[in-house]
Amino acid sequence: RWRDRRRPRGGNPGAMIVTLPAGLGLVADQAAHDAPDGAWSLISNMRFVDGYAERCKGHLAVLTTPSAAPYHVVRYQVGSTVFWVHATLTGAFADDATTKTDISGTAFTGDADDTFTSCVLGGVLCLNNGKDVPVFWGGDTGSNYATLTGWDSDWRCKSLRSFKYYLLALNVTKTATNYGSMVKWSHAAPAGSIPSSWDETDATLDAGEIDLAETSDTIIDGLPMGDTFVVYKDHSTYGLQYIGGNDIFRQFRLPGDHGMMARNCVVQTPMGHVVLTLSDMVIHNGTGPTSVLDGRARRWMFNRIDTANYRRSFLVHNPALKEVWACYPTVGESACTEAAIWNYKENTVGVRALPNVTHGTFGPIISSATDIWDGDTETWDEDETPWSQSPVSEADNRLIMSSTAPEMYLMDQTGQFDGTSYTASLERTGLALGDQSTVKLVRRVIPRIDAAAGTVLSIQVGGAMDAETAPSYSAAVSYTVGSSYKADTFASGRFIALRISSAGNASWRLKSLDLDVVQMGRF
Numbered sequence: 001r002w003r004d005r006r007r008p009r010g011g012n013p014g015a016m017i018v019t020l021p022a023g024l025g026l027v028a029d030q031a032a033h034d035a036p037d038g039a040w041s042l043i044s045n046m047r048f049v050d051g052y053a054e055r056c057k058g059h060l061a062v063l064t065t066p067s068a069a070p071y072h073v074v075r076y077q078v079g080s081t082v083f084w085v086h087a088t089l090t091g092a093f094a095d096d097a098t099t100k101t102d103i104s105g106t107a108f109t110g111d112a113d114d115t116f117t118s119c120v121l122g123g124v125l126c127l128n129n130g131k132d133v134p135v136f137w138g139g140d141t142g143s144n145y146a147t148l149t150g151w152d153s154d155w156r157c158k159s160l161r162s163f164k165y166y167l168l169a170l171n172v173t174k175t176a177t178n179y180g181s182m183v184k185w186s187h188a189a190p191a192g193s194i195p196s197s198w199d200e201t202d203a204t205l206d207a208g209e210i211d212l213a214e215t216s217d218t219i220i221d222g223l224p225m226g227d228t229f230v231v232y233k234d235h236s237t238y239g240l241q242y243i244g245g246n247d248i249f250r251q252f253r254l255p256g257d258h259g260m261m262a263r264n265c266v267v268q269t270p271m272g273h274v275v276l277t278l279s280d281m282v283i284h285n286g287t288g289p290t291s292v293l294d295g296r297a298r299r300w301m302f303n304r305i306d307t308a309n310y311r312r313s314f315l316v317h318n319p320a321l322k323e324v325w326a327c328y329p330t331v332g333e334s335a336c337t338e339a340a341i342w343n344y345k346e347n348t349v350g351v352r353a354l355p356n357v358t359h360g361t362f363g364p365i366i367s368s369a370t371d372i373w374d375g376d377t378e379t380w381d382e383d384e385t386p387w388s389q390s391p392v393s394e395a396d397n398r399l400i401m402s403s404t405a406p407e408m409y410l411m412d413q414t415g416q417f418d419g420t421s422y423t424a425s426l427e428r429t430g431l432a433l434g435d436q437s438t439v440k441l442v443r444r445v446i447p448r449i450d451a452a453a454g455t456v457l458s459i460q461v462g463g464a465m466d467a468e469t470a471p472s473y474s475a476a477v478s479y480t481v482g483s484s485y486k487a488d489t490f491a492s493g494r495f496i497a498l499r500i501s502s503a504g505n506a507s508w509r510l511k512s513l514d515l516d517v518v519q520m521g522r523f
Helices: 298-302
Strands: 004-010 012-021 041-046 046-049 052-054 060-062 070-077 080-086 092-095 100-102 117-121 124-128 136-139 155-163 166-174 179-186 208-211 219-225 228-233 238-244 248-253 265-270 272-276 281-284 314-318 323-328 337-344 348-363 398-403 407-411 422-430 437-451 456-464 477-480 485-495 494-501 508-521
Touching: 004 052, 041 348, 046 337, 046 422, 052 117, 052 337, 070 117, 070 124, 070 348, 080 494, 100 238, 117 155, 117 166, 124 155, 124 314, 155 219, 166 219, 179 219, 179 248, 219 265, 219 272, 248 407, 265 314, 314 348, 323 348, 348 407, 348 494, 407 485, 437 456, 477 485, 485 494
Parallel strands: 456 485
Antiparallel strands: 004 012, 012 508, 041 422, 046 052, 046 348, 052 508, 060 407, 070 080, 080 092, 092 100, 117 124, 124 136, 155 166, 166 179, 179 208, 219 228, 228 238, 238 248, 265 272, 272 281, 314 323, 323 337, 337 348, 348 398, 398 407, 422 494, 437 485, 437 508, 456 477, 456 494
16 A cells, blocks of 8 residues: 555655545544544544535524524425424424514423424424424414314324324323324325324224334334335334225334434435434435444444433434534533534535534525625635625525524534634544554645635644554644645654644635655664
8 A cells, every 4th residue: 555655755765755535534433543544533614525625614693583592493385485483492483584473372381302393294384392282383474373183182292293194193192191102193184284183083084093012112203205104213113104994004113223312313315314323323215224424433423422411412414415414412512512414425424513503404595584795704805605695595405503592593604603713623643654663754744725815724743653642743834725835844653643724714625635754764
């Protein structure tokens, strides 16, 4: 490997240029000296796209500032009107990007651990927090949400989802008795309305219920996958398929022993369901699940999740960039402060800080919902938004996240976190450069950076004499895109380390880099 990628320099037989790629993403679970070239040991606010390591964009506040902390957000369209509906701990609001309307009916009584689920059936929006009776709203801003028709006031369910013409209640409590393995479904609903009944004893109706009792764990949530509704328990997974007749649905066990960590921890992608389990993040299309983190960042991520508030984690799909964001509270935090970003096209893992978010969704957002010009705090040279125009296209699906700030944030916009600059960084340790027994001297770094002229990066190199010792880093050297060719910096050791970071607001991405290296011998 060493011989194939070295290029001798001048007459010094020990001097060479070593070229390293940059786009393999985070590989934190392997020992650094075993990780492949192009992988990174530690990253912050970086993603990996098209073979590049790319600085994540920031976020900005959109829509009308919520009256209280929002804990759920859903895009809901009625005719040509698009609402971003957010639920607080006590009520709900509908924002059409011009007016925020309080649509609260009977007050919710849950807390931050009573996670909301939502769905749309027949054009009607339904919300459920597991603590109160589910509610529905049809898009009329002159009316408040109302309790679900035909639902017994003594019933509760942990999750409420739609499938074909039915509402499905998962993990049901009747009066004081919990049926953790129960799936209860409504009578079929006509278009434009919600089900009229949930009475499973009426033989003239489709309503029914079934226990997925082959395993003793309890149901967490579910999501359709084509003609199958997939039900996730703690440690097992089931499928429901519509068959009509007296049974309405048939049940069957799906392969694998994976379940789901918490509600809203599953998303649909073109490749199948991506699910955050209690110990991994997996993808499946009805067959056996495959880990998307194992060998790279599974242990790293789960060591960072707060054990008291892990049920507040969630997944959100970012289709514009072919990503799934696993959002979780880091240790000591009560809301989600970090996302591990899996790019399913590149099969890479990135990491981004989050502003105490509680939930997220995606969809086209109209230009009037974004702050175009007056709130722009970036400098002229760093600002990438178009002159006096909306920074988003209404044809694109964009991520919207609710935050305890309280605020609604449009993600992947601007070079700041809601007006505040942030640091993006890459670090790789344990680079043996082909020979773990030889001491190497790094004299300079020549990065291939795609960025606007004037963008400034900080570059450091480090060295360690053995794989278990932390590297000793050189002083940081500034590298200015458009005027710098290299960063002259020195470090020696059998194992080389590298840091690249930026504190400015400009976007940049790294394709590869050259290290000017001299072999110094074995001691």
